[in-house]
Amino acid sequence: MTESTQQQPALNYVSKTDMVVALIRELIITGELAAGKQLRQRDLAARFHVSQTPVREAMRRLESEGLVIGDAHRGFTVVEADSGSTEENFQIRAALESLGAALAAPKIDEAGIAKLTDLNERMRELAEDDPTYPELNREFHFTLYEYSHSPLLLSLMRLLWQALHGGPRVARSHAESISQHELIIDALRRGDAEAARKATYEHIMGAAPLD
Template sequence: MTEPTTLNYVSKTDMVVALIRELIITGELPAGKQLRQRDLAARFHVSQTPVREAMRRLESEGLVVGDAHRGFTVVEADSGSTEENFRIRAALEALGAELAVPRIDEAGIQKLTDLNEQMRKLAEEDQCYPELNREFHFTLYEYAHSPLLVSIMRLLWQALRGGPRVTRTHAESVEEHAMIIDALRRRDAEAAAKATYNHIMGTTPLD
């Protein structure tokens, strides 16, 4: 994983929050993992102060949990059944798409389009696809302008072990992404929500 520099962030705490959040979402820091502030400070080349502040912020997001004796650990989400997680994800992401319609700008639509075109060019087993797919969906979440929704989706993707794995082909997924983008471009909130919901639920999840 390429770690960005502090120049990309308002503060060192912002940087550490973003890096740890990414490691949790991708599963590199798995559920139940104890987070040692000294080790993280050395890894990110910062003092322990921004790491400590980052832990508190991530705890407020529900990604880590603090304990007086053990310190901070990555939260162990109750994953439930895979089907249940897909239903929750479909409902929340459809809401995110609906909220994004009046808020997304042309730059956002273009970013989604570019990501989708990158995915379109990949071979079926290309290992770059999951990361591009995750970026596509989280870009959509961000344009909902709902920090709570984004935090919940991070937890849900963590419960799905870094994101959903499905039997649908990449080509099919790309075409469904295109339908979502088209609805966003037309400012059709109902169509965006429906296309997004069908995109999540119109496939068979893998356990």
């Protein structure tokens, strides 16, 4: 995450707490805040240019999502979610994300399709070793999760991506991944839940995970 993102003004959110929740959540999912890391409210407040009150409220929200855990003595720490093999995590991800795609198909609007398409086109323009690709890919997949309108599924996917150390790493070219994204977008555009489910499942399970 860039410094400009971290300093994004609170007026883009419902409240300062919402802003802090979103920023910390992203740092956890991307792995910048590693599993087991102790979170100091004073440091986070200084980092995001807010008082400690919204940080404290954000910690409680993130604890309810399962991303941090509170302790009377140590305060809050990032949850250790790294259980199970990488292959098992991919199988769980495939099952959950394909369900999310099926749920999203009848609900996604033109703005959602446009966002997914734009993200995919931006990824297409990048070189294979471009460091910005993983972030765009993460945004693509979490946009899909959000359109399922299932808070539980979204929370589970956040935990799963954290267990995959900031996101899945696979032995697959960007071009192949982008082509598979197009199949998912096309199914969503048609509102075809079964096609969206199948394309998403094959996209995830068709790649060899890297440990």
